[in-house]
Amino acid sequence: MLSCLLPTGNYALHLLAITSMTMVHVLGYNVIFGKGKILHFGPIAVSLASGYGTFVTLTWTGSYLLAVPIGIAMAVLLSLLFTWLSLRLEPDGLGILTIAMHQIVLTVVLNWTPVTRGALGLPQIPRMPWLQSNVALTSAVVLVATAWFFLMLLFERSTYGRQLQALAEHEWYAKALGINRPRLYLIAFLIGGIGAFITNLFYHQYLYLVHPSDFLFPVLIFYVMIIVAGKPGSTMGVALSTILLIFLREELRCLPIAASVLGPLRMMLFGIILLAAVWYRRDSLFPKKRTI
Amino acid sequence: MPLLSVSHLSLTLNAQQILKNVTFSVDQGEVVGLIGPNGSGKTTLFNVLSGFLKPTDGSIHLRDADITSVSPAQRAKLGIGRVFQNFGIFREMTLEENVLVALEALPKEQRMLLGNIKDVVKGTLDMVGLSQHAKKKAGSLSGGQMRLLEIARTLKSGKELFLLDEPTAGVSPKMTKQVAELIAELKKEGKTVLIIEHDLPFISQICDRVMVLDLGEVVLNGKPKEIKHDKKLQEIYFGADPTA
Ligand SMILES: Nc1ncnc2c1ncn2[C@@H]1O[C@H](COP(=O)(O)OP(=O)(O)OP(=O)(O)O)[C@@H](O)[C@H]1O
Ligand SMILES: [Mg+2]
Numbered sequence: 001m002l003s004c005l006l007p008t009g010n011y012a013l014h015l016l017a018i019t020s021m022t023m024v025h026v027l028g029y030n031v032i033f034g035k036g037k038i039l040h041f042g043p044i045a046v047s048l049a050s051g052y053g054t055f056v057t058l059t060w061t062g063s064y065l066l067a068v069p070i071g072i073a074m075a076v077l078l079s080l081l082f083t084w085l086s087l088r089l090e091p092d093g094l095g096i097l098t099i100a101m102h103q104i105v106l107t108v109v110l111n112w113t114p115v116t117r118g119a120l121g122l123p124q125i126p127r128m129p130w131l132q133s134n135v136a137l138t139s140a141v142v143l144v145a146t147a148w149f150f151l152m153l154l155f156e157r158s159t160y161g162r163q164l165q166a167l168a169e170h171e172w173y174a175k176a177l178g179i180n181r182p183r184l185y186l187i188a189f190l191i192g193g194i195g196a197f198i199t200n201l202f203y204h205q206y207l208y209l210v211h212p213s214d215f216l217f218p219v220l221i222f223y224v225m226i227i228v229a230g231k232p233g234s235t236m237g238v239a240l241s242t243i244l245l246i247f248l249r250e251e252l253r254c255l256p257i258a259a260s261v262l263g264p265l266r267m268m269l270f271g272i273i274l275l276a277a278v279w280y281r282r283d284s285l286f287p288k289k290r291t292i
Numbered sequence: 293m294p295l296l297s298v299s300h301l302s303l304t305l306n307a308q309q310i311l312k313n314v315t316f317s318v319d320q321g322e323v324v325g326l327i328g329p330n331g332s333g334k335t336t337l338f339n340v341l342s343g344f345l346k347p348t349d350g351s352i353h354l355r356d357a358d359i360t361s362v363s364p365a366q367r368a369k370l371g372i373g374r375v376f377q378n379f380g381i382f383r384e385m386t387l388e389e390n391v392l393v394a395l396e397a398l399p400k401e402q403r404m405l406l407g408n409i410k411d412v413v414k415g416t417l418d419m420v421g422l423s424q425h426a427k428k429k430a431g432s433l434s435g436g437q438m439r440l441l442e443i444a445r446t447l448k449s450g451k452e453l454f455l456l457d458e459p460t461a462g463v464s465p466k467m468t469k470q471v472a473e474l475i476a477e478l479k480k481e482g483k484t485v486l487i488i489e490h491d492l493p494f495i496s497q498i499c500d501r502v503m504v505l506d507l508g509e510v511v512l513n514g515k516p517k518e519i520k521h522d523k524k525l526q527e528i529y530f531g532a533d534p535t536a
Binding site for chain 1: 366
């Protein structure tokens with residue numbers, strides 16, 4: 001019989017690792033979706049491109065020296081594409097199209113079997129030499145996530161952070177001050193893209209596997225939920241809600257209730273958290289349309 | 293050479309002609325009033341001047357540079373400052389951040405000239421007596437305070453040409469006087485101002501020249517004294533005089 005205890009030992013290490021890895025991508029995505037209030041629902045499409053870019057290259061060449069630049073290039077490429085779309089489309093159109101992009105990239109990955117091995121995924125991913133043990137890998141990702149957290153905090157308080165917030169609140173007012181929207185959006189999407197790359201780089205080494213099921217829509221929904229619950233745009237809030245929600249997600253697996261009841265209960269609880277968070281932030285979630 | 297020259301500007305939106313062959317120029321240091329009935333196209337003209345709407349026809353020059361197809365952000369960098377009818381203030385930001393974000397958007401060379409940016413922020417808030425609210429969210433200000441903040445911010449960020457869209461709308465009578473004083477200050481500093489207003493006495497008091505827009509056309513353009521008694525203006529504002 002399982003019971004929920006304070007995590008210790010290897011399990012604690014595991015929680016620490018996945019929390020840190022998730023946090024990097026979510027904090028990056030938070031710059032776009034939270035701070036910039038850009039209706040971008042394609043962060044997992046960027047993950048797919050960057051993750052598969054990295055590990056297909058690694059599988060074929062065996063070299064991280066090649067795999068890493070390709071993973072970065074793929075993340076940048078998709079980020080450029082999303083920047084371009086975000087500058088050309090109205091928010092509703094962008095929202096729908098980015099969801100479609102996620103589906104398209106997923107379909108390509110699932111069907112381009114000679115390269116991606118489709119639903120089988122890419123197994124036996126070798127770890128980098130200095131990340132062989134779980135302790136080493138976890139230490140590395142905690143370090144990276146901490147550094148990334150402080151970087152995002154700096155960004156939030158920088159000129160760019162303020163300008164992005166201004167654009168989010170009222171595009172015309174911001175432009176009339178001389179704020180350059182294309183530049184700010186590019187910066188935001190690149191931060192999101194690099195976040196996706198870093199998370200994928202570690203996550204799939206950790207699992208020794210790249211599998212398409214790690215890139216489905218529930219992951220996107222979980223990210224959105226973390227951001228909404230944490231307060232869109234707030235680095236501190238989103239970091240805290242990442243920790244809290246992952247802990248909750250994992251701990252809820254082991255309540256002393258029959259699995260047939262616990263399963264749906266857990267999903268429902270998550271649904272309720274998302275609903276409550278959206279309701280609580282209903283006024284600040286999206287910029288109000290104001291006449292000029 | 294005039295600071296701003298607008299020639300043969302037309303704008304058609306949804307098959308409706310909103311601006312018709314608008315031609316005028318504004319000299320450096322001039323304060324020009326823009327009046328006209330509701331829906332006559334005043335705000336739309338400002339939107340074209342600040343680059344948010346592309347004219348169907350005609351051209352806009354800032355000094356000798358053709359800015360007709362220059363982006364709004366670029367026009368701001370060239371020295372066009374806009375004060376919006378519904379307060380162009382970021383309500384979710386503090387007063388301090390509202391000033392800071394405007395200063396930070398300046399071209400690098402101009403920002404360098406400002407010196408210590410924190411001092412400029414403080415000076416701007418001091419100028420309109422809002423220093424004690426520096427850390428408050430701007431959304432908590434009254435209409436008059438927002439307007440003062442917006443004008444002061446535009447002034448301190450070194451803009452040359454001010455487009456003021458109904459600066460006294462939504463401002464309490466008591467603060468209207470303060471807003472008028474601030475606009476007089478712009479004039480003293482040699483700034484060029486285009487100002488939309490409904491209040492005729494207010495306009496004739498502070499403007500060197502007044503233009504009247506009706507159905508998207510400039511129908512009158514002259515000194516306040518000259519146009520004040522013009523029949524056309526009476527007609528537009530008060531309807532045809534039945535006793536005439
Ligand atoms: N984006 C747009 N699309 C279609 N029509 C528009 C658009 N913007 C403005 N109009 C129309 O243009 C006309 C002029 O509007 P505008 O806001 O410029 O008037 P205004 O002179 O500023 O009026 P007010 O004194 O009420 O502020 C109106 O008939 C308005 O409906
Ligand atoms: Mg108007």
